[in-house]
Amino acid sequence: QVQLVQSGAEVKKPGASVKVSCKASGYTFTSYFMHWVRQAPGQGLEWMGIINPSGSSTTYAQKFQGRVTMTRDTSTSTVYMELSSLRSEDTAVYYCARDARMIWGVTSFDYWGQGSLVTVSS
């Protein structure tokens, strides 16, 4: 069965960086794009970007350009999201989500990781 297992909670100081991992299993890792979505406490969902695990191409939301880097390791079927220059507003749960485009030709997020809480506090 498809599973996306994310790394644990992190506490970071302002200005630091955080790297969140998402390990995929139960499907062909390189066949499905992966997205990152975040959710601040009590707030809605915010799309951050997408990575193609096959060729490692990425597209980031303009809001995060210059601060976010998405990478992958095909040997371990893991994608990573690194966010730098952290500020208090980056406190949120970060999710990875698989893109179902491969199945029915349109983007939707059919499987999600359990979420990783990143807290930015001095």
Add this chain to the structure above:
Amino acid sequence: DIQMTQSPSSLSASVGDRVTIACRASQSISRYLNWYQQKPGKAPKLLIYAASNLQSGVPSRFSGSGSGTDCTLTISSLQPEDFATYYCQQSYSTPYTFGQGTKLEIK
């Protein structure tokens, strides 16, 4: 960026009620519209993709309709497990924006 606006932002209803949640896009998105359900402390769950296609395993009381700038999610007969927050999302172009959410509460 395409702005997605849901209405209402919150809704009180009873078990057995029929409810409809609307989602409006700031420009035409054809049928590139998805619906998710989220319960507290959990990841979102895909309900409907491409405006009207039911995700595998989702009960048939959920349905989606619409195209262009206006779409709706309908729950035909609310069950206790349906009380949650619902989000629409456009997948027409990046950034793949979400609506602000509709919180469905028990009356």
